[in-house]
Amino acid sequence: MARSATTRAPGRPRRSASPSADARFHRRLGEVLGHATEVFCEKGYEGASMRDLSRASGMSLAGLYHYFGSKEHLLYLIQKHTFTTILEKLKTRLDNSAEPEERIRIFILNHLEYFLVNQQGMKVLSHEDEVLKNGLGSEIAAIKREYYRICVGLMDALKRERGLDFSSRTAVMSLFGMMNWIYTWYNPRVDGGAEELARRMGDIFLRGVISGSATRVERARLQARRRQQR
Amino acid sequence: MARSATTRAPGRPRRSASPSADARFHRRLGEVLGHATEVFCEKGYEGASMRDLSRASGMSLAGLYHYFGSKEHLLYLIQKHTFTTILEKLKTRLDNSAEPEERIRIFILNHLEYFLVNQQGMKVLSHEDEVLKNGLGSEIAAIKREYYRICVGLMDALKRERGLDFSSRTAVMSLFGMMNWIYTWYNPRVDGGAEELARRMGDIFLRGVISGSATRVERARLQARRRQQR
DNA sequence: ATTGGATTCGAACGTTCGTTCTAATTAATT
DNA sequence: AATTAATTAGAACGAACGTTCGAATCCAAT
Numbered sequence: 001m002a003r004s005a006t007t008r009a010p011g012r013p014r015r016s017a018s019p020s021a022d023a024r025f026h027r028r029l030g031e032v033l034g035h036a037t038e039v040f041c042e043k044g045y046e047g048a049s050m051r052d053l054s055r056a057s058g059m060s061l062a063g064l065y066h067y068f069g070s071k072e073h074l075l076y077l078i079q080k081h082t083f084t085t086i087l088e089k090l091k092t093r094l095d096n097s098a099e100p101e102e103r104i105r106i107f108i109l110n111h112l113e114y115f116l117v118n119q120q121g122m123k124v125l126s127h128e129d130e131v132l133k134n135g136l137g138s139e140i141a142a143i144k145r146e147y148y149r150i151c152v153g154l155m156d157a158l159k160r161e162r163g164l165d166f167s168s169r170t171a172v173m174s175l176f177g178m179m180n181w182i183y184t185w186y187n188p189r190v191d192g193g194a195e196e197l198a199r200r201m202g203d204i205f206l207r208g209v210i211s212g213s214a215t216r217v218e219r220a221r222l223q224a225r226r227r228q229q230r
Numbered sequence: 231m232a233r234s235a236t237t238r239a240p241g242r243p244r245r246s247a248s249p250s251a252d253a254r255f256h257r258r259l260g261e262v263l264g265h266a267t268e269v270f271c272e273k274g275y276e277g278a279s280m281r282d283l284s285r286a287s288g289m290s291l292a293g294l295y296h297y298f299g300s301k302e303h304l305l306y307l308i309q310k311h312t313f314t315t316i317l318e319k320l321k322t323r324l325d326n327s328a329e330p331e332e333r334i335r336i337f338i339l340n341h342l343e344y345f346l347v348n349q350q351g352m353k354v355l356s357h358e359d360e361v362l363k364n365g366l367g368s369e370i371a372a373i374k375r376e377y378y379r380i381c382v383g384l385m386d387a388l389k390r391e392r393g394l395d396f397s398s399r400t401a402v403m404s405l406f407g408m409m410n411w412i413y414t415w416y417n418p419r420v421d422g423g424a425e426e427l428a429r430r431m432g433d434i435f436l437r438g439v440i441s442g443s444a445t446r447v448e449r450a451r452l453q454a455r456r457r458q459q460r
Numbered sequence: 461a462t463t464g465g466a467t468t469c470g471a472a473c474g475t476t477c478g479t480t481c482t483a484a485t486t487a488a489t490t
Numbered sequence: 491a492a493t494t495a496a497t498t499a500g501a502a503c504g505a506a507c508g509t510t511c512g513a514a515t516c517c518a519a520t
Contacts, residue, residue, distance in 0.1 A: 016466080021466060021517085044274075051508095060469050062511085063467075066467060071509090127357070170427070170434075174434055177411025178411075181408075197400070200396075200397060201400070204401065204435065204438035208439070209434055211437050251496060291478090292480075292501090295480080296496085296497060297497095
C-alpha cells in the first residue's frame, strides 16, 4: 500500500522546517518513550495497551501516534535507544584498558551498572525479545549481535593470553544469563550496588573460567583419571 | 459471589460419579495442557488468544472452559504441573548422594535436563512469571521458594565442608541465571546435550565459587595486598 | 496580527478479546 | 435399551484492542 504524497510517514525519518520544532519533537518523543518504557516494564508489551500508555504519558491516544507509527514501532524505538546507549558507553570504557581480565570486568560492570540504573529499559529489552518482526527486529538483532561478538572477543583474548581452552560461546552465554537474570531478583537493600555485584559475579565467572578450564594437555590427563575412577 | 448448588466449579476440585470418567477427564486435560503450553511458549501468555488455544487443541472455544475456569487458571495449571514435576525428580535424585559438590552437580543436571526436554514448559514458567495474581500466584511462588531454598542449602553445605565464604544468595541467583537463560540461545546441534552443558556450567560455577571465594583469613590478606597496589 | 505548520484532541472505526449461554452429542452405568 | 452424567459445539455477549480521521489548538516566524 503506497503512501500518498501529501501525508508524511509518522514517526521517524523526520524533516521539519524549523530546527527548534525538531528539538521540541525530539524532547517530547523522549518523554513519551520514558513513560512507555515504564509501562512496558510493568505490564509487558502485549499486556500494556495504548490506552495505558496514553494515561501514563498524559497524552491523548491519537496524540501518541504523532510520534510513532505503531505500537510495534514504539517498542523498536525503546529497544534501539536502550541498546545503542549501553553499547556506546561500553566502547568508551573498553578503550581504557588492554588487559584481558580487566576488560572482561569492565564489560560486566558496564552491563550491570546500566542494568541497575535503567532497570526498566533493560527488562523490556530482555523480556520482549522476539516481538519485533522483519526489518525492525533484524536491526535490533544486529546491535545485539555486535554486543555479543565484543564479549566473545574479550573471551578469546583471555584464552590466548593464558593458554586456556574452553567454549567461548557457553562461557559468554552463561555470563549473559548471570547478568540478565538480575531483574528477577535484585533488591538494592540486600544485594549492594553495581560495583559490588560486578565484583562478585566477576569473581565467580572469571575464576570459574580460568581455574575451571584446563589447557588441552591437562584436560586429557583429567579425563584419563576420571575414567579410572569408575 | 456464591456459586449455585447445581453447577460445579469448572476446573479443579473435581468430584465425579465414576472413576473412569475422572480418568478420562484427567487425560483430556493433560492433552489440552500440552497444546496450551506449546502456544504460550510461542506467543507468550498475553499474546496467545483463547482462539489460538482452541485451534491448537482442536477443541471448540467453549469446550476448553469445561477443563479450566479461566485463561489465568490454565496458566496456573501449566506452571504448577511443570514445577512440581521438576521438584519431585530433583528430590529423588538428591537422595543418591551426600557429597556437597556432587549434589550441586546433580541439581544443575536435573535442572538442565528438564529444561531441554520440556523447553516449552520451562520457558512459560520463566517468562510468564508475574502474571498470576493472588492465591494462584502465591501458590506457584511457594513452590519456587522451596526450590530456591534447596539450592541455597546445597551451597551452604559446600561452604561448611570447605570453609569457604561467599554470598549464597548471589551465587544461587547467578547459577539460576546461567541455567534459565538457556532458552534464549540453546541450539542442540552446537551446544551438545544436557550432560555436556551441565558439566561445562558446573565447571564454571563450581570452580568459580570454590577457588574464587577465599576463606575469611585469606580474604583479609588479599584486600591488604590490593590496597597496597594502588 | 497574521499566517502555516506542528501538535493535540474527541470520537469513532472495525476487529478481536475472554467468557458464557443453551442445546446437542457422546460415553458410562443400570 | 434406557437413563444419567460428562463432554463438546454454535452463537453470541460486552468490553477492550490498535488505529484513524477531521477538526481544534498551539507555537514560531513573518
